[in-house]
Amino acid sequence: MSAFYGRTNQLNQLQQWISKKQYSLVAILGIGGIGKTTLAVKLANNLQGEFNYIIWRNLRHAPPLKQLLVELLQFLSHQQSFKLPEDINALISSLIKCLQEHRCLIILDDAEQLLNPGAIAGYYQANYEDYGQLLRRVAQEKHQSALLLISWEKFLQLELLEQKNNTTASLTLKGLPTEEAEKILVDNGLFGNTEEWETLITRYRGNPLALNLVATTIDKYFNGSVSKFLSLKEVFPNQ
Ligand SMILES: Nc1ncnc2c1ncn2[C@@H]1O[C@H](COP(=O)(O)OP(=O)(O)OP(=O)(O)O)[C@@H](O)[C@H]1O
Ligand SMILES: [Mg+2]
Known part of the structure; x- marks a missing residue:
């Protein structure tokens, strides 16, 4: 499971x-x-x-x-x-x-x-x-x-x-709280600081499916760096 x-x-x-x-x-x-x-x-x-x-x-x-x-x-x-x-x-x-x-x-x-x-x-x-x-x-x-x-x-x-x-x-059911949602991101091999986790989790409203999907993107194209991904928000406003 x-x-x-x-x-x-x-x-x-x-x-x-x-x-x-x-x-x-x-x-x-x-x-x-x-x-x-x-x-x-x-x-x-x-x-x-x-x-x-x-x-x-x-x-x-x-x-x-x-x-x-x-x-x-x-x-x-x-x-x-x-x-x-x-x-x-x-x-x-x-x-x-x-x-x-x-x-x-x-x-x-x-x-x-x-x-x-x-x-x-x-x-x-x-x-x-x-x-x-x-x-x-x-x-x-x-x-x-x-x-x-x-x-x-x-x-x-x-x-x-x-x-x-x-x-x-x-x-x-509502989104997962930050603490639990963060574990999903860590499991996907991402790294970042508390503020960055929070920004990402809030943006996806703690939805575990959305977090898994964005985590795959961050892992693949941003070498797991949440910070690099977030810094591109102006280039990809809807991400
Ligand atoms: N509490 C949780 N902890 C970790 N991962 C979770 C948790 N809940 C859901 N997930 C993951 O999030 C994804 C979506 O979960 P799930 O399929 O249960 O959603 P759903 O509400 O049934 O969606 P749908 O309405 O589309 O059927 C799955 O990959 C699942 O493993
Ligand atoms: Mg379902």
């Missing part, structure tokens, strides 16, 4: 929410590259012993809900061939039954793919509204499992569920 710095409070928070069965629908939110997937992997590792099943699904290609439900049910029933219901609500009911019988953690990564990138933030794309049914029922019905959503944007529905019932919670 690649380096993992900081995020202690966030990890503890998420672990507590899920371990204590305080929340059954949990979201990790934040812009691209901020470290959502990395944090969720760490969380899943830490929680392994507590769950009968941990299932990770990437929604990058926005599977229709029916396809996702069938996959989840097939997995949870150990591929036994049994007749699955056709109707979405009946499929969700079958999933909830599994979530009652076993303690499962279902992680849905890149869930922003379900949302409409248009003007109104947080609404589902056309034909994906039925995911709302899944989230609502997971949040509201009784079971012993948890669904973890990872997304850039907050689903409007999550906001409503958070307000309406006490089984939904979300955590928004």
Whole structure:
């Protein structure tokens, strides 16, 4: 596993929410590259012993809900061939039954793919509204499992569920603090003084992906010198 710095409070928070069965629908939110997937992997590792099943699904290609439900049910029933219901609500009911019988953690990564990138933030794309049914029922019905959503944007529905019932919670990730972000730069072979680290980290808002990318550039073209890179800011104003 690649380096993992900081995020202690966030990890503890998420672990507590899920371990204590305080929340059954949990979201990790934040812009691209901020470290959502990395944090969720760490969380899943830490929680392994507590769950009968941990299932990770990437929604990058926005599977229709029916396809996702069938996959989840097939997995949870150990591929036994049994007749699955056709109707979405009946499929969700079958999933909830599994979530009652076993303690499962279902992680849905890149869930922003379900949302409409248009003007109104947080609404589902056309034909994906039925995911709302899944989230609502997971949040509201009784079971012993948890669904973890990872997304850039907050689903409007999550906001409503958070307000309406006490089984939904979300955590928004911000950039890494200087101390931890600095370790990423050092790992990439960079050198500089405190002020230079701070300038670079502030410029990239502590985003670990952005810092890794700029560190590669500095290592390759500036022999690892943060100072040389920063002195060129007027030549490359957007760097
Ligand atoms: N806490 C951390 N310590 C060190 N490196 C980190 C940390 N968090 C993330 N990274 C690194 O930053 C990069 C981006 O992280 P990650 O893929 O988790 O972001 P993300 O929020 O899931 O992005 P996206 O929304 O694009 O999927 C990865 O290379 C990862 O190794
Ligand atoms: Mg990710």
